[in-house]
Amino acid sequence: MTKFAGTIPWLGLIAAILIVAAFDASFLRPMTLIGLFSDSATLFLMALGMTWVIYIGSIDLSLQAVAAVSSVILALLIPQYGMVAIAVALVAGVLFGLVSGFVHGVLKLPSFIATLAVGGIAATAALALSGERSIQIDATPRTDSLSWAIGRTLDIPNEIWVSLIVLALAMVIEQMTPFGKAMKALGSGEPAARIAGIRIQRTKLIVFMFAGLFAALSGVVLAGRLSSGSPTIANEFLLPAIAAVVLGGTSLAGGSGGVLRTLVGTLLIVVARTGMTFIGINALAQQIVFGLVLIAAVSLSAGRAQKGIMK
Amino acid sequence: MLQLNDITKNFYGVQALKEVSLSVRVGEVVGLVGENGAGKSTLMKVLNGIHQPTNGSIEINGAKRVLRGPRDAATHGIGMVFQEQSxxxxxxxxxxxxxxxxxxxxxxxRIDWRTMNDAARQQLAKVGLEVDPNTVTADLSFIQRQMVELAKVLTLEEAVAGNLCILLDEPTSMLEQAEITILFSVIRKLRGRAGIVFISHRLDEVIEISDTIYVMKDGAVVSRMEKAEASPSRIHHLMVGREVAASYYKQEERQRPEKQIALKVRGLTKAGAFEDISFDLNQGEVAALVGTEGAGSEPLIRSLFGLEKVERGTIELNGIDLTNVLTDRSVAAGVGYVPRERKIEGIVEEMSVQENIFLPLARQATRFGLFDFSRMAKKTNELMGKLRIKAPDRSTPCVNLSGGNQQKVVLARWYRTGARLFLLDHPTRGLDVGAKEDVYSLIREICAGGAAVILIGDTLEEALGLAHTIVVLKDGMQTARFDNTAATPLTPLDLIPHMV
Structure with missing residues (x-):
């Protein structure tokens, strides 16, 4: 079953690409595919943070608001402080994650309630800080401080490099460190993790802080691409991010999956969305397709059968 | 009343049952024994309609039947008390x-609750359980829940007109002596109109209660014998293909503990669980906590690990204060806990053998913060060989291992970390004979290495066979303490007066 969940998304991705290519061969041109990937970078970064939260059996509904508030902070501070503005925006994301992690891990509220509340706070903060409007980032600070995110290196957009570097680091943390195994144990079963002496609260806090960090990074890259920070910049990101995680094969029940799976899940979503537009399926019908695919993905995902009924 | 003819059951190409024939008459108790994985539970599930046999037939009162599920089985008078509580x-x-x-x-x-509660009270009386039927089930102890489970199955007595067949899958594995006595008297009463199938790992019990005994090995019945012909050593031999060594508990490997105190417990008190418990434990010493269910051994051992808070008293291991700490602190200080609930608290089922072994103090296996995989693989293979953990390889998820092998993985974990205090809460529960011996050997080796062990045994014999010191608890109080290294060995009869 685990093997199954690992290969199906890849096969699905190849099938999706081939189907779209059958309608329009130009879709297979390297430039189209690279463009597709760089467009999906911001969604991918947010989904990356979501992955570990889901991996430990929780959920984080605050991430799109966190990305928005980070984009606003960046846009406000970048004219004066340059690169430091990026650091502040990222730290803000980590802090929102810390609050979510505290409310969920220490105060022991269900994660969806904790993060829904924190997301509300973050969204309001974004609105208040921005004066409820979009804040432009001028060309000079943008090229000075954000070219690492939006320029090109070796003729490949930097969004792709950023995504791949973050993915590689995340894979090392997930697969090769005690923290990674602590996350897996926590997602599989908290009582057994406790008996093994794993620091449960600390692990949860760190996972939510990582989620906040990745969401903030997503907000920063997005602000760079759009030359502005805005309280609504990441709206409509939350569900695709969750869908990317689940489609990739990370189980909503926790304990199985991982960040590499989320790469496939994100590509699958972006290819499907772009492909449906290529083929000419209208936007409303696309939502129906996404809904059906999501249900199919969750029912096939590993770990669900073992844990029986889900609530 | 029940006849199985050449039942075969295949799971994905694996033969779990091979042409098993078995008959149960009214008034008869059929004992069913075998090692873990011998096919006993699969056979029960076939009898209960959960699994359909691949080949063979089931006859009930002389007529061939297909059982479509537990409900269908119940209408034919077949009821089952599950090993995993339902x-x-x-x-x-x-x-x-x-x-x-x-x-x-x-x-x-609408439901007439009063009538239902009265009817429930009648069922509970059959199993000698005196609790209010209105009580929320979660508030009962494990043993009480087991008795309710049995009472539930006994409703068949009123619901079905004909003969009954009651299947008991390891009903005694969690029970203490007093409850076993009650259970056996219930079973004897039932024989009037029912045939009983009784599964247990405790062979003396099986021989005591059964009229006929079937021995299973590798999915097949290898022997059927009458009570008079049965003896534990004969059954052992058939089950595992070897005689039980006289040195079952590896007593010859027992060494004198060192004179160095490892654990100091002083005045430990937790309201409603235990009171004013004080003892010292030397390095290399095994102390067994004995007592009836609810006497306090269980909460005491969990408190020593930091899973439950105490109100008063201190716990000190090799000079480190471990009173009311979280489990990560006790693990770091060298405490290893092998819990009673193996599947929930012991192993992480989705994780591989290696991942489970390297779960606690994982930092020990890292270099510059990253896992040293080649060292981990070597260590895992070494431990799998040493403890005879049977698994295809070290990356096999533990959910696919048998209970005995899962337990060995939990033990291997603490052996790997070099724990100085092992808290073993029913470490051999539900294990077959071979796996038990491996666990006993390991306990001896742990002690030889200077670690201290606190044990809650599955039986008094096990506690006496393994421990240097016996601490007897009753109603949360320490009522006696025995040195078990004297020339004349202690017997259960020496302990029981202090337990009840």
């Missing part, structure tokens, strides 16, 4: 007993 925790005892059969209590479209 009660819903957050509803009352009465609701559990009549779950799915509430119709007979419906008056004017």
């Amino acid at each position: 009660l819903v925790p957050n509803i009352s005892i009465a609701e559990n007993i009549f779950l799915g059969n509430e119709a007979r209590f419906v008056k004017f479209g």
